[in-house]
Amino acid sequence: MSENDSRTLWVAIIGSGPAGYYTAEGLVKNAENIRVDIVDRLPTPYGLIRGGVxxxxxxxxGVMRRYEKTSGNENVRFLGNLEVGRDVSLAELREMYDAVVIATGAPNDRRLGIPGDDKAGVVGSAAFVGWYNGHPDFADLSPDLAVKSVAVIGNGNVAVDVVRVLAKTTGEMAASDLTSYASHAIQASAIEDLWMLGRRGPVEAKFTHKELGELGELENCVALVDAGQIPDELGDIPEKAIPVKTKNLNHLRAFAENDAGDKPVRLHIAFCARPVEILGDKRVTGLRLEKTRFEDGKYLGTGKTFDIECGLIVPCIGYLSDPMEGATFDEGRGLFPNEDGKIEDRLYVVGWARRGPTGTIGTNRPDGMGVAERILAEVSPRGKACCGGLDRIASERGFRITSFDDWKKIEAAEIKAAQGVAPRAKISHIEEMLTLLDKC
Ligand SMILES: Cc1cc2nc3c(=O)[nH]c(=O)nc-3n(C[C@H](O)[C@H](O)[C@H](O)COP(=O)(O)OP(=O)(O)OC[C@H]3O[C@@H](n4cnc5c(N)ncnc54)[C@H](O)[C@@H]3O)c2cc1C
Known part of the structure; x- marks a missing residue:
């Protein structure tokens, strides 16, 4: 295929997370005369697979291997270290490409929206998870872990991840790619009590049984729950949810049997409690919660409050996308309004930027594949020679784009630096990645 062939369809995908990669896969699998450029603001690909999971x-x-295969397709390019909206505008991309797909995820924490949520010691899960995972935006966060008690707000798998990572020993994390700075900070911490708090009940909690079950197997930390909070029956829930919810309740029943003195660290799992105020002067010293009760299909406040002491609060209550100049954005829902993935002519959206922060990695597959199918059905090449447009802009403006080969060099260096059974030692500063590439 000639790069300047007027029949070539040029597609730019903004974001190299699962949604971006599944869209690229769907495009190149189903069309030959196509070129797909995947642009990411980081020098490294894979979005939350690297920085969130x-x-x-x-x-x-391991799903990264599938995306790597897509990157190996001759019609796909990865262009890292290029932020749309800062280094190049959406309007410029739309001018250069026949279709543009926004796949930028939902990188911002939804705020608690209660008095005190701006105090030092309140660290949203995007930032906290980004910190321990070596995301360059948060590598220097240095959350204060010299605290005896941490409150994690939320009853989903992200909350479970946060408490588990805080509770595990160095040995339990040996085969992980936890950053060394986070590992040192966690092991040196003074944490004795972890709280995982949700405003709804155990049946409505969103965590999955495998993840919840892992909390019962921690070496140094005992999971505790008040047996009175666990219902005898599941109630009226969709049939397909019954197996997972049954297993969740069984795990919780086992936790209710545990003794607080069993292990040095205690994990208190509490339901039907919604945060109403963060206590403390400038820094967090505690959290005030209001008990809730179930009525008419909703959890309502009862007016009865209680306080817990904590020096760090990690809300895991959802995420919002970033707006992008040139695309309509719904500030309230924190996503790009669309009709089946289409924003307007030749502009599409996939993944968390399309649906909000819901679903698993696999949910992004039909989403991306469906939008790819739609692009192939309704967008025709405009006969523009887009080839090299972005590279030209980057060189004129002095930006350093990273290629997929560059990523593989970064990855090789990370694997080489890994200690023991760890899969990699992550590089978490962009300058360090670029310096390494200069030396290669
Ligand atoms: C803490 C956490 C743990 C999770 N764990 C699991 C799990 O164990 N299993 C599971 O199935 N799912 C898990 N998920 C969900 C899964 O990660 C998401 O479903 C998935 O990553 C969403 O994909 P995405 O492509 O929409 O967004 P993302 O993965 O966030 O990718 C977005 C990409 O866009 C890039 N980007 C953003 N803005 C710009 C811009 N302006 N210009 C260029 N690039 C930009 C970002 O750098 C990023 O690479 C987890 C999510 C979180 C938050």
């Missing part, structure tokens, strides 16, 4: 869940990160 828990460092001790390496098998989940």
């Amino acid at each position: 828990a460092p001790d869940h390496q098998s989940i990160k």
Whole structure:
């Protein structure tokens, strides 16, 4: 195929997370005369697979191999270290490419929206998880872990990840790619009590049974729950949810049997409690919660409050996308309004930027594949010679784009530097990555 062939369809995908990669896969699998450029603001690909998924869940990160295969397709390019909206505008991309797909995820923490949520010691999960995972935006966060008690707010798998990573020993994390600075900070911490708090009940909690079960197997930390909070029956729930919810309740029943003195660190799992105020002067010293009760399909406040002492609060209550100049954005929902993935003519959206922060990695597959199918059905080449447009802009503006080969060099250096059974020692500063590439 000639790069300047007027029949070539040029597609730019902004974001190299699962949604971006599945879209690219769907495009190149189903069309020959196509070129796909995947642009990412980081020099490294894979979005939350690298910067979000828990460092001790390496098998989940294995999906990177599938994306790597897509990057190996001759019609796909990765252009890292290029931020759309800062280094190049969406309008410029739309001018250069026949279609543009926004796959930028939802990188911002949803705030608690209660008095005191701006105090030092409140660290949203995007930042906290990004910190322990070596995301360059948060590598220098240095959360204060010289605290005896940490409150993690949320009853989903992200909350479970955060408490597990804080509770595991160095040995338990040996085969993970937890950053060394986070590992040192966690092991040196003074944490004795972890709280995982949710405003709804155990049946409505969103965590999955495998992840919840892992909390019962921690070497140094005992999971505790008040037996009175666990219902005898599941109630009226969709049939397909019954197996997972049954297993969740069984795990919780086992935790309710545990003794607080069993292990040095205690994990208190509490339901039907919604945060109403963060206590402390400038720094967090505690959290005030209001008990909730179930009525008319909703959890409502009861007016009865209680306080817990804590020096760090990690809300895991959802994420918002970043707006992008040139695309309509719904500030309230924190996503790009769309109709089946289409924003407007030749502009599409996939993944968390499309749906909000829901679903698993696999949910992004039909999403990306469906949008790819739609692009192939409704966008025709405009006969523009887009080839090299972005590279030209980058060189004129003095930006350093990283290629997929560059990423493989960074990855090789990380694997080489790994200690013991760890899969890699992550490089978490962009300058360090670029310096390494200069030396290669
Ligand atoms: C803490 C955490 C743990 C998770 N663990 C699991 C798990 O164990 N299993 C599971 O199935 N799912 C898990 N998920 C969910 C899964 O990670 C998401 O479903 C998935 O990553 C969403 O994909 P995405 O491509 O929409 O967004 P992302 O993965 O966030 O990718 C977005 C990409 O866009 C790039 N980008 C953003 N803005 C710009 C810009 N302006 N210009 C260029 N590039 C940009 C980002 O750098 C990023 O690479 C987890 C999520 C979180 C938050």
